Amino acid sequence: MEEIAPGIFLVPGENKSLFPFCACLYLKGRNLRVLIDAGMGNTRMDACLHEGIDALILTHCHFDHQSTIGHVRGISVWCHDVEAPYLEDRDAYIRETGIFRSGIDIDRFFKRHPFPDLRVDKRLADGERIDLGGLTLQVVHAPGHTPGHCAFYFPEANFLFSADVALNTFGPFYGNDFGDIEDFIASIRKLKALGASTVATSHSGPFRDRLEERFSQYEDIIYRRDELILEYLSGNQTLAGFLGKHVVYKYYPKPRDVTMWMELVQVEKHLQRLIEKGRVRKEGDLYIKT
Numbered sequence: 459m460e461e462i463a464p465g466i467f468l469v470p471g472e473n474k475s476l477f478p479f480c481a482c483l484y485l486k487g488r489n490l491r492v493l494i495d496a497g498m499g500n501t502r503m504d505a506c507l508h509e510g511i512d513a514l515i516l517t518h519c520h521f522d523h524q525s526t527i528g529h530v531r532g533i534s535v536w537c538h539d540v541e542a543p544y545l546e547d548r549d550a551y552i553r554e555t556g557i558f559r560s561g562i563d564i565d566r567f568f569k570r571h572p573f574p575d576l577r578v579d580k581r582l583a584d585g586e587r588i589d590l591g592g593l594t595l596q597v598v599h600a601p602g603h604t605p606g607h608c609a610f611y612f613p614e615a616n617f618l619f620s621a622d623v624a625l626n627t628f629g630p631f632y633g634n635d636f637g638d639i640e641d642f643i644a645s646i647r648k649l650k651a652l653g654a655s656t657v658a659t660s661h662s663g664p665f666r667d668r669l670e671e672r673f674s675q676y677e678d679i680i681y682r683r684d685e686l687i688l689e690y691l692s693g694n695q696t697l698a699g700f701l702g703k704h705v706v707y708k709y710y711p712k713p714r715d716v717t718m719w720m721e722l723v724q725v726e727k728h729l730q731r732l733i734e735k736g737r738v739r740k741e742g743d744l745y746i747k748t
Contacts, residue, residue: 459484459505460664463615465593468658469506472499477522477711478571480660483610483619484509487590494610494619495660496527503529515582517621518607519544519551521571523660538599539581541606544636548573554605556635560719570713582608600649602642603631609645611652618654625672626662629679629706632727633720639680639727646677684737687728691738691747700725 459467465486471479475498483494484506493506494515503526514530516537517523535545543550548568552558557567584599598609600623609620622631623646630642649657650673657672658664665672686705704710706724710717729745732738739746 462656462658462664463612463617465590466612466615466617468664469498469502471497471522471660472502475661478525480522480525481658481663482506482660483658485590485593485595487593489589489591492590492595493530495523495621496530497521497523497525497660499526500529502526513580515608515610516541516545517609517660518604520604520622523621524574525571527574527576534579535576536580536582537578538597538606538608539583540599540601541604541608542578542581544604544606545574545576545578554634554636556723559635560716562716562719567716598649598652600645602638602640602645604634605636605638607645609649611654616653616655618649618652618657620649620657620659622660623649623676624659624661625657625665625676626659627679628661629683630676631720631724633706633723635723637723637727639731643677643680646673649673683724683728684732687725687732688737688747691745694744694746696743697722697726697729697745 459469461467467484469482469484471481473479475481479499480495480497482498485492491510491512492515493511495517496514511533513534513536518541537545557564582597584597586597588595594613596611598611600607600609603622611618632639632642650670656664656666657669683706701722702718706721729738737748739748
């Protein structure tokens with residue numbers, strides 16, 4: 459654990475906090491001990507359990523944020539109200555992420571990424587403040603990655619845990635059907651406006667310098683993707699024509715078929731965004747640069 463501020467500890471995930479793991483946050487107040495996310499790996503989870511956990515907060519429903527959740531039993535689970543159905547109901551998760559329409563083998567997918575058997579005990583709301591005892595946890599609803607994705611701000615330390623607003627070169631991820639580019643842009647700006655002096659994310663950091671610039675650069679990745687997609691449209695293109703073209707990602711981590719499909723979902727969202735901005739039009743199955 460890395461102590462960020464009194465009572466706030468960053469727990470790096472295995473595999474350098476990259477999928478199927480993530481960095482988590484352990485909070486030790488006088489009255490309540492809270493773990494944010496459960497995807498750090500078995501050994502590091504054991505260290506948190508040794509310190510004691512009264513509640514588990516899940517920032518959102520993706521597997522890498524709960525890959526070690528099997529070690530946490532009998533503990534109250536909290537998340538944002540909008541996210542709860544995707545954590546409790548496998549059918550809702552399959553439908554709203556778009557896995558069903560992807561053609562991916564669902565049984566194989568969930569064999570690799572088991573769906574959790576859990577019930578959400580407390581539903582959080584944007585702006586809600588929770589006194590842990592000498593430490594205040596403020597909920598910051600930051601959708602776009604998922605509908606109920608949350609970050610957490612700690613005013614005593616001017617510290618922000620931005621979860622999967624990850625400030626890395628991998629860039630914003632909205633490769634599920636319920637992801638939303640415009641919401642993601644708004645969330646990046648909302649988190650930047652908090653003016654935190656230290657920011658840690660689920661997959662990078664902590665950062666203590668050039669924070670406004672880091673948020674702006676992260677947002678700019680979205681606009682660079684717009685322009686790259688427009689370049690691909692020089693000869694007109696169908697959506698299927700973008701499959702496997704590395705428009706968003708330079709390489710496809712395993713499982714490759716899932717990563718390629720998630721890239722295609724993101725391309726689809728960009729094309730719709732560009733249509734709304736009048737930069738692309740659609741004729742039948744063809745997308746044409748205007």
